[in-house]
Amino acid sequence: MKCCKILFFSFCLFVYVQAFSQTIFTGQIKNTANRAITNASILLSTPSTNSILAYGISDNAGNFKITLHTKSDTIKITISCIDYLTLEKNVVNISQTSIFTLTEKSTELPTVVVKNSPIILQGDTTNYSASFFSSKQDRVIGDVLAKLPGIEIDANGTITYNGKPISNYYIDGLDLLGTKYNIANQNIPSELVDKIQLLNNHQAIRALDSFATTKGTAINIKLKAKAKNRVITKAKLGIGVTPILWDNELTPLNFRKNLQLIGAYKNNNSGSYLYSELNDNYAIKQLGAEDDNTLNVKLLNLVSLPAINLPAKRYTFNNSHLVHFNILTVLKNKAQLKLNVSQYFDNNTSIGSNSITFFLPNDTINFKEVYNNNNKENKFKTELNYTINTQKYYLRNLLTYKNEQSAETGNIETIQSVLQKLSSNSNTVSNEFTFNKVKRKVLLSFSSKLNYTANPQELAVLPGTFAAVFNGGANFPELKQKTNLKNLLTNTSISLTRKKKALQYESKLGIETSNIYLQSYFLNPLNNSIALTADSLTNKLTWQRIKPYIFNTLSFIKKKNTFALTIPIEANFATQKDNNTGQKKTYTNVSLNPRLDITIPLTSKLEMQIGFVKQTTIKSILDTHDGYILTNYRTLRQNDSILPVEKLKNLKGSFAYKNPLNGLFIYFTTSYSALKRNLLLSNTYNNSLTKTLAIQRWNNQYSLYFTGYINKFFLTAKTNVSIVFVRGEIKNLQLLQNTETQISSTINEIKIKTTVNKFSWGNFENSLSLQKNKSKLFQMRNEISDIQNFSIQNNFKIYFFLTSKFSTSVNTDYYDFKNTQAVHSKYFFLDWGLRYKFRNIDIEATITNITNNKVFNAALLTKNTSQEYDYKIRPANALVRFYFSF
């Protein structure tokens, strides 16, 4: 019995010891000279893992003591100290005392010298080193920006980040240029920039920071110290042949803490499209929140060549002058006062021909036009902006005045010769006032917009067309039409936003008014000093719409998950009065237009968004006018019908993945829209002449778009690869020659771009684009026509840096196009450049279009119209440019 008790006790003791065993390691660390080593690290781990289980640090006498709790049979001891080789030893897991001797080493931490990464993430800000991403051939910051991972810059200069347009563009924290950031991209020298910051989840209005609002990604250009507190002037002198060419520029820049200035005078006749610097690059507005689209409408136009997918420098025959001046100053009360002024003058010519085919239910109409068009345009714009942006309140007033004049002439050779003359002189004045104030966690907002535009135009066609309408069927020498469109828009609103924990409620009350006056008439074909007075040939319309609205938005925000439901209630009171006949058309409607926006961050880098919007819009007299308007020499429009109404439902979803440190960006978006219209367009063709009427009938248009974007930047290889693909499909109904025709159009496009900046001897870039467009016509569900275009485009550019001062470049563009009408054309362009740095002057010689292509053939397919056109392009030419600064 006693024996059993002893055995039982021993068993318990054994179990106790096994469960709570600890091992004590003690010892001393010495060097080869038998001296104690202080502050050596002694790490205990298991041989199979790298995790440290326990550790100790040797004291002044080199001694250590470590207690370890583990069941492992073997323990790895690692001893390390600065200036000594690391010692590793596997021992049995039992308490022990050991003496370790470390051997001296002479190297100092070579493995831990790490340079700053060119991409640094600090909270919501991604910093890119400008010097890392720039190449020797870069002149301006726009060249460097285009190479950043996740960034794309399109032909208009709009910058997108992971598929979405940026919201703001700052220079050292100040917003000098607003939406006209092309001015900075095309003028600030790249060597003056230290880093480029991407500010994610950015809200430009500080008072709105703590409220759930739409946030975007902004860019901030951080300048080097040498770029500040002095006037820098860039200059360029260029001269060349053929014929005599010039390309000159003078650009002063001044960046200080409280003042920024960019000005420029530029002129050229070598094809550079200078007005692109003044493009307004807007972030995409929410569907349903776009500004009124009547503001920039031109009723009358010349028939001219469609746009081509070639760089403007290849086909623009111009004589352009651009002056702009932009200044921002920070006042004593921290307000910012900004003035932007620009004046643009251009005299440009386009020559070419166009073979146009209208695909109709029972017929095909084809005709050819040869163009020789000239356009003299003069554009002036000035903006005065006053802003105070603090945490407590935001105040902004933007006053704008714009004047655009143009005198266009076009000679067309078709069945007969036609001369078109169009003059326009529009003036626009607008003012936008915004005020936001935060008090005790409540946001009060007030906004008032006013815009007035007057746009008189005059179109003359020689000889006159549509003889049956204007002269009883008899030919006549000249048809002249005058129009005057005046438009006054206002939008005033006040809103209150409250936030409590995860919930936010906003209530907005507002009123929008629109007053449009349209006058148009034709002059008597036989006596140009008398106007025709028939009701069908004149318009004297006033259109007024008053739209009071209440928007209620409930948002729920938790851990970056956002759910927002907006229920706008809108009342529309629209009246159109014909001042000739006294007739009135009215439309009254109260509608509920809900919208839903959900943002769900699936991981820290992946985000999903879903949105739904329902919207009812009343169109203005620009779409409904009783009298004829000759929109161009061969298109006569009339819409004597009810007021047009459109009802839209849109559902969209997107996935966005963003890993700036890894340089990987992926963005997919899909959008489905169903648009219902109460008027159906009817086109009646008589050879080249088209008459467009609107019939009262509800009809639907469906569209489905899918866009994908993948961008990967390989840091070590300094290589950027991006793929963009777009697929779109639209189906709608139209009346062609009074026959109901379903039209289905699809577009498929894929673009692959590769940029390599790795090598010291050079770098290169290649962009490949494949596009397929299709348009099918159906009658009673039977396919009656199938038209397709297919094009390949490849652009390749390579730079060789022969010495530190001497470099050369080659640029090739290849185009291959074919369509179902058996048209097949191929083009190859070759450009060559030489660059030499002589003291402070950069000399560049270029020969463009070495293959001397004189004509470029392209095609465009829209609904039931196919156009194949030839553009006269600039022949081979040579230019020498001298760049310097002082």
Added chain:
Amino acid sequence: MQVSGNTIVVNTPPPFGDKESECVEINFEKKYYKVFDRISKIPHYYQDSLTSPAWSLLPDTILVLNEICQKATAFYRGRYIIAWFAKNIPIQQGPWLYNSLPGLILKIEDTRNQFSFVCRELIAKPQTEPVFIEYENAEKVSKEIALQRKRLYNVDPLSSIEKEWGVTMTTPGMDMNKVRKKRPYNPLDLNN
């Protein structure tokens, strides 16, 4: 952070707001540290004994500046902190007063997300010259006085300047109640 023998001088990084004026000198051999500051009329410093956090090691690892860093946690000077130390760099120091891990601390933050230090760059170079300290002629004061001055300077800087210099501060055209509005003070050491 600059190292010379057993002495390390650390310019406390700015976790809150603008550039910090405080400078910390640590002597690991003699286990004390000095905190220098120039917020008073004459630069001052105080001295205190250096304690070590009681670290608990965890098996998690991350990469910082291409170094594998293991996780350790502790409660130190009023804060629960999470540190990531590089096992391959046997320097038992880190930012501010954080020490006693077997490797150099490359990232450390508190669990309330009120501060975070991340190492941006490591440069190894021979240190043969004495470490430059800007606070020559700094007077020694007690820890209590130094902390009182620090608190007042952060909460009400105008009052701090008035007290030190014996002047009255006004700003023409501004409401002084708004200018003197008390600001929050959240020091690294919550035991002070």
